Amino acid sequence: MNDQKLALITGAAGEVGKATARLFASQGWSLVLCDRVSEVERLAGALQEEHGRRCLGVVADLAVDEDVDRVVDVAAQTGIPLCFLGLVAAINHPAVRIEDMDMSLWDRVQAINLRANVKFISASVPHLRRGKNSSIVLVSSFWGREGHAFFSPYCASKAALISLTQSVAAELAPAIRVNCVAPGNIDTPMHYEALAVEAKQRSVSIDEMRRTEWAKIPMQRPANVGEIAAAIYFLSSEAASYFVGSTLDANGGCRFT
Numbered sequence: 694m695n696d697q698k699l700a701l702i703t704g705a706a707g708e709v710g711k712a713t714a715r716l717f718a719s720q721g722w723s724l725v726l727c728d729r730v731s732e733v734e735r736l737a738g739a740l741q742e743e744h745g746r747r748c749l750g751v752v753a754d755l756a757v758d759e760d761v762d763r764v765v766d767v768a769a770q771t772g773i774p775l776c777f778l779g780l781v782a783a784i785n786h787p788a789v790r791i792e793d794m795d796m797s798l799w800d801r802v803q804a805i806n807l808r809a810n811v812k813f814i815s816a817s818v819p820h821l822r823r824g825k826n827s828s829i830v831l832v833s834s835f836w837g838r839e840g841h842a843f844f845s846p847y848c849a850s851k852a853a854l855i856s857l858t859q860s861v862a863a864e865l866a867p868a869i870r871v872n873c874v875a876p877g878n879i880d881t882p883m884h885y886e887a888l889a890v891e892a893k894q895r896s897v898s899i900d901e902m903r904r905t906e907w908a909k910i911p912m913q914r915p916a917n918v919g920e921i922a923a924a925i926y927f928l929s930s931e932a933a934s935y936f937v938g939s940t941l942d943a944n945g946g947c948r949f950t
């Protein structure tokens with residue numbers, strides 16, 4: 694029991710979340726996985742069976758403070774030291790012109806992509822302080838590095854995470870290292886949905902939209918989920934022991950001014 698360590702991962706039923714959960718499980722971590730969909734319980738059960746470590750899935754809506762507290766309580770009640778918080782959950786949204794902005798859309802995106810992460814960090818810090826070599830990794834986006842037309846709610850939320858990482862990292866070091874990963878396009882439904890809405894907005898075909906977007910990437914392809922999970926895992930590891938407040942770009946070489 695003493696050598697056990699617990700990772701809490703949000704958005705664990707999503708594409709990047711699943712890959713991250715699998716990677717941590719394969720490295721001997723116990724897990725609390727949360728998501729708003731019940732698939733997270735099945736994933737937790739399968740990982741516990743496969744790796745023989747405690748693995749719990751919790752269905753929760755991260756926009757609800759009480760749900761966040763409940764997830765953190767589940768982690769605390771395992772009795773296994775919480776050493777890692779991985780904040781992967783987020784939503785995207787349909788393309789929207791600023792003059793057509795429905796403020797409830799703006800509020801919903803900020804509630805999940807930004808506020809829920811603040812609440813999660815706040816609720817978890819007392820537990821992470823008791824863990825050993827504890828760390829937090831947030832997940833921003835290359836769209837947090839540079840604003841993108843028609844996606845101002847998402848881009849603003851992801852830019853804010855980069856600043857949040859810096860503030861909280863400065864506050865919590867050296868006890869807890871806080872860092873962030875900013876992925877570029879990832880080979881996931883979220884990417885293809887974003888391509889589809891933007892293609893519609895710009896009145897071009899999805900194929901043309903894909904070619905245009907991928908041509909901007911020096912690697913000429915989106916990341917696979919394992920490449921993003923690896924960046925998250927690296928920042929949690931002792932190999933990243935001097936990374937504090939960093940945002941690691943995992944975007945195939947895209948550069949922003």
Ligand SMILES: NC(=O)c1ccc[n+]([C@@H]2O[C@H](COP(=O)([O-])OP(=O)(O)OC[C@H]3O[C@@H](n4cnc5c(N)ncnc54)[C@H](O)[C@@H]3O)[C@@H](O)[C@H]2O)c1
Nearest residue numbers: 704706707708709728729754755782783834879881883884
């Ligand atoms: N897919 C991409 O191309 C891409 C690019 C850059 C950054 N990202 C970021 O990477 C992360 C993972 O993306 P993904 O492609 O795996 O997305 P995904 O949609 O597959 O996974 C996100 C998960 O978050 C969960 N979630 C959303 N709202 C929730 C809520 N209120 N309560 C609980 N859970 C909630 C969803 O159910 C889902 O399982 C996100 O932060 C995303 O913004 C993705």
